Amino acid sequence: MYAARGVLSVHTERGTSIVPANRVAWTPAGFTHYHRAHGHTDMRILFLPPSLARLAPGRPAVFMVSGLAREVLLTLTGPDNYDPAARDHDRAARARLRRVLVDELHEAHEQRLHLPEPHDDRLQAIARILYEQPGDNAPLAELGQRIGASARTLSRLFHNELGMTFYQWRTQLRVFHALVLLADDHDTTYVAHACGWANPSGFIAAFTDIIGTTPGRYRTSHQHRTTP
Template identity: 75%
Template sequence: MWPSGGRHLWPSGETSKTQSHTRGHLVYAASGVLAVHTERGTSIVPANRVAWTPAGFTHHHRAHGDTDMRIVFLTPSLARLVPDHPAVFLASGLAREVLLALTGPRNHDDAPGYSRSARARLLRVLVDDLCEADEQPLHLPEPQDDRLQALARLLHENPADNATLAELGATIGASTRTLSRLFRSELGMTFYEWRTQLRIHHSLVLLADGHDTIRTAYACGWANPSSFIAAFTDIVGTTPGRHRAMRGNTGIGGR
């Protein structure tokens, strides 16, 4: 690995080994979609987001669609300025350009790289920019309670399942009241918020694999494409169609 973590071109479906690092790192997909799996849950990283994994967290990455992955490690002094838990941030134009500069051709091969002081200044600009950005709702927390885990397995296997919480509870042997309390206390969201997040995660994977909006909407449990488009736009910040266009032609993937 280069000192910055560098650039990695992954074919669709490529998965890293499970690992942890002594320094926290930022991951950005200049093209494609990345899934970052940690012990706390899964973060989906489309081309307008940056994922943060703190030091010591066991994790692995998976590419959905051919993916241009950029990795930047942070020193402990900079890592203290960002959250102490896995998070996803909106990638501003400035953040994208700094990430690309830190992982571009000036940092490997025979090209002259940035000096240590220049890299330090760029990293500080990047962290300052991320500190101004709100955390994004693209991190799907992983339940720890056995009952929630059983429910999560059912919906991971079939995101289109429109069963109510009461119906799912009857399947796994837990009451609606108990499950609602667990979602709030353990995951910090309602069941319906969590299921919507799961479906959006699944939709990002399907779109990265080349499925169109209509097919993706029905595969993820929406009754009609317009409802899917509204939910997707609310969480991801752009429509599925624009997201696919951006993913396939970011204009920056070769840098």
């Protein structure tokens, strides 16, 4: 799955993987999952035959998408693929392109923006609050008071169940929300405040650290991107 424009989220029992337009998601056969498109998203889905699927990871993964991989994905999912005559005529060429894509994924680095799904009722209550209001800057102790749990207990649950601190998890959630807002063409300052950052510089640093590019460059690339 690839978002030529916009943002995808891929959900499995392990949690949610966020897939902005500089990443591509791979899900092997046999993994129960569902996906959602956020913002003005141009979603592309490509199925691999078993012979090539065996060469890809045996688990869900998210990779940085190279320029070559992007063009291959766009070609293999473009309008000509809905024309049976053209598709049959170019079958050998399409097979070669799929192999190129798999080779590119072998060379790519996994870049997973993963938001683990909490199972404990107390963590789920915290998650619901922040899903609805990602800009809520309440400390963990205050959020704990709202749901009837101590900050110490919640900190331990985040560490043991999700493998990260509350603040790391909230930052991941906020960056995901920021990707959706940027895909809807909101500017960096608006997105920073909407997602809970007191100033744009803090947002830019956190976003760049996770996504690999600044919010401004990410937004600009969407504005000028054309897709076959």
